[in-house]
Amino acid sequence: MKHPYSSLSDQELIIKCRKDDVKAQEMLYKRFYAYAMGISLRYCINRDDALETVNDAFIKLFKTIKTFENERLIKPWFRQIVVNSAIDSRRKNLKHSTVLDIEYAEEKPANNQIISKINAQDILKLLDELPEIHRLIFNLYEIDGYSHEEISDILDIPSSSSRVYLSRAKDKLRKLVNNHFYLNYERAI
Amino acid sequence: MNEQFDKELRDHIKDTFDVYHDQMADDGWKKYQQKVKRKKLRAFLLWSVPSGMAAALAILWLLNITVQIENQETLKPLQIGKNIIQKPSKTIHLKDKAVSKEIEIAMDNQIEVSENEIKKRETFVKTPKAHAEASMALASNFVVDDYFFLNDTSASPVEISAKNISLMTQLTQHSITPVDFAPSTSEVITADRKHRTSNGQTSSILALAATPQNAYTGDVKNAIAKPFKTLKKMRLGLDASTFMNFTQEGVNEDLNLAVGIISEYRLSNKFSISSGFNLNKQTAAFISNNPQQNNTATEKAFTNAVAAVVTQNFSNARLVGIDIPLQVKYTSSSKKINWFISSGFSSYTLLNERYLNNISVVNYSFTGVETNNIVLEEENNNNLFSNLQLARTLNFSVGINIPVKNVTSLAIEPFIKYPLRTVGNERLEIGSSGVSFRLNLNKSLFK
Known part of the structure; x- marks a missing residue:
């Protein structure tokens, strides 16, 4: 059964949400749920944490939607809310986590052709193998476009540390991609 | 070469998750509604606890007034x-x-x-x-x-x-x-000396994420739909203060403590009203003119004396009660220092009062003059909440708000409370001056 508000645009849904229309909120939730989960899963260890983060983000969204300007696009604004919620939920874990040096096999030359074979679940597995702080900084800098200064302010770390962690994250991702996918790619060939 | 790899990996991750598909949206919506419902209930309870206690005290006071009026008519x-x-x-x-x-x-x-x-x-x-x-x-x-x-x-x-x-x-x-x-x-002591007249008021505040009124179903919906909009302007805080008391006889050097919950409701950008309750201990030292105590001491001290005279009756009072403030607060909008001024009244109800009376009695006997020192301890904890005093003190304070990370803020607030009414069996006018530390709780803590 088709949702009665499924034909409405994002802006029209926002206008209805401002009037505390539950059906409009439900429609907006379901429309942006996958988008929010895609962002949240990159930051959170497991799916339950990711869903908790997504719901927190939607709570903030509906609270501040009345101040949202109609001319703006909702997606970038909501993206920021989700990222901030994910950081808040992961922040407490950063205090208790220790950075472990993962030893990998000898580094093989990176093969760019492998990358296109990697699907979303593989990416999440790769990110899960990174230490918490590395994963956060990689997501913030490489995927969500935060600068090192912004990251240092958010995570309360020096910007030099942010650069170091990012470099280590990228090194490890290269190694992980090669270790997990290079052999399979060679076998396929 | 690594830079190229990194760039391609980054772009691939972005593209993959920009079109990420997840079929669990319905399940997510249900969990979202449950979470919203839990948050509303929790906020409502946190708002209603201090308000309910204050309202209960007010009701008890009203009942007490009614009983007192009836007793006065027959007595x-x-x-x-x-x-x-x-x-x-x-x-x-x-x-x-x-x-x-x-x-x-x-x-x-x-x-x-x-x-x-x-x-x-x-x-x-x-x-x-x-x-x-x-x-x-x-x-x-x-x-x-x-x-x-x-x-x-x-x-x-x-x-x-x-x-x-x-x-x-x-x-x-x-x-x-x-x-x-x-x-x-x-x-002459009448039977109603233990009764007191008083009144009490309260309001409380809690900050919350906004959700639609009908985002959930059930009986709670109607109960909290209306006040929920009000809850957006509310904030709750845990309060601990230390202070010294003063009376007409001077300042008591004992350090007293109080703990409680304060709630705040924002009226405008700069003005807010706060209330709540504090459990505290008051101390006072005073010279008593209680004839009963004097006579009791005289009876005790008198042995073979012809006469006994009370020369001094010095009392130390220990009062435990609940202070219910109602104050208006002005908050500055300065970017550097967040300061505020607050003023209002406090009502007070006694839970326990204890007096340690040091009475000096001079005995005149045929053999000479002898001085005895007698200590009488008097305690009354039988009349809980019956000694409710409306606007017992006039309060004034200034303070600053210090943000604590990004979650809460700590308010440091020196204050003074000037007594307007008496309290306790000895009808003491006790004022206090000290400093209060308040940890303001906001919505981030209630995730």
């Missing part, structure tokens, strides 16, 4: 002549161990009392019913060594009204002490 002033005294309904034996005297009182008879004589009469005197029925708990228990004077319920099976305290003290005065300690009729 008649005790008429005491110089030598004719009305008696309680049962026989009481008072034994002075030191002197081995025994004073017997015929409860149903009038007794003519002269200076050292007690004679009985056969005349029957009716005592008002209200006096007998309202004699349950005395305002005070007097304990002097092994003596239990008057109404200690563990020692005496007889319930004696406050009137009879006066009766007994007058008997001892007339029969033992030639020095004129006879109380005037204005010193």
Whole structure:
């Protein structure tokens, strides 16, 4: 059964949400749920944490939607809310986590052709193998476009540390991609 | 080469998750609704607890006022002549161990009392019913060594009204002490001395994420739909303060503590109103002119003396009660320092009061002058919430808000409370001055 508000645009849904229309909120939730989960899963260890983060983000969204300007696009604004919620939920874990040096096999030359074979679940597995702080900084800098200064302010770390962690994250991702996918790619060939 | 790899990996991750598909949206929506419902309930409970307590105190005060009015209508002033005294309904034996005297009182008879004589009469005197029925708990228990004077319920099976305290003290005065300690009729203790008039008000605040009114179903929806909009402007805080008390006799050097919950409701960008409750301990040192205590001490100290005179009655009071403030707050909008000024009134209700009385008595005997120091301890914790004083103090404070990370803020607030009304059996005007530390809780803590 088709949702009665499924034909409405994002802006029209926002206008209805401002009037505390539950059906409009439900429609907006379901429309942006996958988008929010895609962002949240990159930051959170497991799916339950990711869903908790997504719901927190939607709570903030509906609270501040009345101040949202109609001319703006909702997606970038909501993206920021989700990222901030994910950081808040992961922040407490950063205090208790220790950075472990993962030893990998000898580094093989990176093969760019492998990358296109990697699907979303593989990416999440790769990110899960990174230490918490590395994963956060990689997501913030490489995927969500935060600068090192912004990251240092958010995570309360020096910007030099942010650069170091990012470099280590990228090194490890290269190694992980090669270790997990290079052999399979060679076998396929 | 690595840079190229990194760039391609980054772009691939972005593209993959920009079109990420997840079929669990319906399940997510249900969990979202449950979460919103839990947050609303939690916020409502946190808002209603301090408000409910304050409202309960106010209701108790109203009930107490009603009872007091009824008692005042039936209670008649005790008429005491110089030598004719009305008696309680049962026989009481008072034994002075030191002197081995025994004073017997015929409860149903009038007794003519002269200076050292007690004679009985056969005349029957009716005592008002209200006096007998309202004699349950005395305002005070007097304990002097092994003596239990008057109404200690563990020692005496007889319930004696406050009137009879006066009766007994007058008997001892007339029969033992030639020095004129006879109380005037204005010193007669009536049965309602323990009652006090008061009133209380409250409001409370909590910040919350906004959700639509009908985002959930159930009975809670109607209950909190209306106040939920109000809850957006509310904030809750945990308060702890340390202070010193002052009375007319001066500043008491004891350090007192108070803890409680304060809620704040934002009226505008700069003004807000706050209320809540604080459990605190008040101390005061004062010179007492309590005739009962003086007479008791005299009775205790008097052995072979011809006369005994109380030269000093110095008391230390310990009062435990609940302070209910109602204040208006002005907050600055300065970017550098977030400061505020607050002013208002506090109501107060007693839970327990204890007095340690140090009485100095000079005995004049045939052999010389002797000074005794007697300590009387008096405690009353039988009348919880019955001593509710509306606007007992006028409050004034200034303070600053210090943000604590990104979650809460800490307010440091020096304050002064000037007494407007008396409190306790000794009718003390106790003011206080100190500093309060308030941890403001906001929505981030209630995720």
